[in-house]
Amino acid sequence: MKQATSDILMVRPAHFGFNFQTAASNTFQHFTNESDTLITSKAKNEFDDAVEKLRAHGVIIRLVEDTPLPPKPDAVFPNNWITFSHSGEVYIFPMLSQNRLAEIREDIIEYLKKDYFINQVIDIRKTAATRYLEGTGSMVFDHENKIAYACLSPRTNQSLFEAYCQSIQYKPISFIAKDNWGFPIYHTNVMMSIANGYAIICLESITNPNERKKLSKILIETGHQIIEINFSQVKQFAGNMLALFNIKGDLLQVMSDRAYQALDETQVSAISSHAQILTLKIPTIEEIGGGSVRCMIAEIFCPKL
Helix, strand or coil, rough: CCCCEEEEEEEEECCCCCCCCCCCCCCCCCCCCCCCCHHHHHHHHHHHHHHHHHCCEEEEEEECCCCCCCCCCCCCHHHHHHEEECCCEEEEEECCHHHHHHCHHHHHHHHHCEEECCCCCEHHHHHHHHEEEHHHHEEEEEEECCCEEEECCECCHHHHHHHHHHHHCCCCEEEEEEECCECCCCCCCHHHEEEECCCCCHHHHEEEHHHHHHHHHHHHHCCCEEEEECCHHHHCCCCEEEEEEEECCEEEEEHHHHHHHCCCHHHHHEEEEEEEECCCCCCHHHHHHCCCHHHHHHCCCCCCC
């Protein structure tokens, strides 16, 4: 199965802002006294510029407008509630914060059915109870080797993760990752990114040396060059990257400008040996939303009609 795709879903925010419900588990969020109107305006401009740049580099974007009511501060991060599989299944995931549930929209799935083969929609929320698993925030996939990686947190339940992996026939690899203050890293995709032939990862965040050694061993055995990042780089979203193909078949490593500035020359050189680096400027979305480029993108692997 393809590790990367050229087709993605993005949701243009209507009311972007600081989400107080998610802040308890997301240390990347920062509150500001700026007005909601100004914050939303900045986020929309950053989003529009990002879409324009991605399209200019040959990425196919299925763009959806967020609905104005109810206000959804995190609607710009659709990857937490939906994934699109290579065989046509669409999965809907349970999210920890109650005010994020309004982001889940059946009309988006119906819109995509016009261009993609979708054979069924599987709503994991029906069996989740009080367990949570936030899509490709919680899980980082190695599709070529059918492995899923997850750092456990209030947003990533181990038993639900393992049950999901069993249903899609992927091998589950879970571990504990913490920041340099000892807080659990809220999403796997802020400390780890897997692409064709390489993996960007903050190994020092994995507190158990046996888990760290096991993870390194598996990545190497599956043919990945390990490109290590440190705690301070994780804080600058250097782990929150995503590899995408463009329509020409070129591999792009998409990251924020903030993430790129945090990398050293050796890391940039290592990534560039595999893919073309594409940077997007999204400072408001990162600072207030606590997520970066990867969080804004839901990959569409479903076959095209």
